[in-house]
Amino acid sequence: MVAENTLKVLGMTCDGCSSRIERVLSKMDGIHEVKASWENDTVFVKYEEAKITVSEIEEKLKGIGFTTEGTL
Numbered sequence: 586m587v588a589e590n591t592l593k594v595l596g597m598t599c600d601g602c603s604s605r606i607e608r609v610l611s612k613m614d615g616i617h618e619v620k621a622s623w624e625n626d627t628v629f630v631k632y633e634e635a636k637i638t639v640s641e642i643e644e645k646l647k648g649i650g651f652t653t654e655g656t657l
Contacts, residue, residue, distance in 0.1 A: 587617060588634045593654040594646060598622035602651075609649055613637060627657065 586643035597603055606628055610619045615636025620629040630642055642655040 586634050589629070589631045590639055590644065591641070591657045592628045592630065592646070593626060593657055594621070594628045594651050595626055595649060595654065596651040597621065597626060605649065606646065607653065610642065610645060613642070613645060616642075648650060 594606070597606070600623065605619070605624045606621040607619045610616055610628070610630065615633040616630060617633065618631035621627070622629075628646070632642070639656065646653050
């Protein structure tokens with residue numbers, strides 16, 4: 586089943602940060618769509634629940650230097 590979540594993500598300061606997040610997350614198996622907004626400190630993800638979890642997405646974000654504060 587395809588799910589959607591918007592994550593609160595801190596540490597983005599520019600379009601480059603948003604682009605990096607979109608590029609890294611979109612390569613993960615099970616991710617269908619990613620839209621990061623540094624202005625709003627949010628990352629929208631559409632993903633396949635059978636292949637990936639929100640926790641795995643959050644871990645990937647932490648691994649590239651961003652802090653997550655859960656879903657909105």
